[in-house]
Amino acid sequence: MANLAKLEYVALDITGKNYLTWVLDTKIHLEAGNLGDTIREESCSSSQDRAKAMIFIRRHLDEVLKSEYLTVEDPLALLEALRSRYNHQITVILPKARYEWSHLRIQDFKSVAEYNSALFRITSQMKLCGDTITEEMLLEKTYNTFHANNVLLQRQYRARGYTEYNQLISVLLVAEQNNELLMKNHNS
Structure with missing residues (x-):
């Protein structure tokens, strides 16, 4: 039983x-x-x-x-x-997580929340395997993977001088929600 x-x-x-x-x-x-x-x-x-x-x-x-x-x-x-x-699982999980980290781009996701979820899943695996992921690394990963059409936005966010990833992601989530609201208003 x-x-x-x-x-x-x-x-x-x-x-x-x-x-x-x-x-x-x-x-x-x-x-x-x-x-x-x-x-x-x-x-x-x-x-x-x-x-x-x-x-x-x-x-x-x-x-x-x-x-x-x-x-x-x-x-x-x-x-x-x-x-x-x-313990050999580290040798299986870590290379896969590093590969996913290197290919992670915010532009590949439909929403900021989906990107954020994928980022934390990957970084959690890396941390479990002993890798160190800093706030600066999280910020740079996000800035550097904006779509090419959003270079000006990327520079504006970078200029604000965020020191914590959570600050940046909160602003991006609010901006995304505001953009969706504007689009709904425009379409109606």
């Missing part, structure tokens, strides 16, 4: 495709439950806390993985075994 307990986040898939987000979620939830010490080297956690951590981690594993790691009783040992098995 399926696991009847409600999961706090998605269980680790047997393929490991969600390993990076799974391990991050696991660490956060263990910390929130005062069990973070159970997955640290030279831990002084009690056997009861380690057992609670194991129960929690095992609840968030695919059924096949539970069977494969049935004899592992230490949460740190289990996470290390899973890391050695799935």
Whole structure:
């Protein structure tokens, strides 16, 4: 029978495709439950806390993985075994995310919101893999990928001196909404 307990986040898939987000979620939830010490080297956690951590981690594993790691009783040992098995995901995800980053252009999206969503999905993957994405990089990516017909607009936005990506994207969203309203008024 399926696991009847409600999961706090998605269980680790047997393929490991969600390993990076799974391990991050696991660490956060263990910390929130005062069990973070159970997955640290030279831990002084009690056997009861380690057992609670194991129960929690095992609840968030695919059924096949539970069977494969049935004899592992230490949460740190289990996470290390899973890391050695799935950490190669970084070598799969990072090049793909970098490729998507290099080909991301605001002009290719129908709306600013769609661009913003794609940008954050890509940068999240890059950050999970250890890349650093700065506010300046986000701003430059957006400025440099405006459509060629909007060079004047791009210069005006750049001249405003935004230091945070959220400031720029907010202004772009408002401008897009105002433009849509003007077009509706014009058409009616």
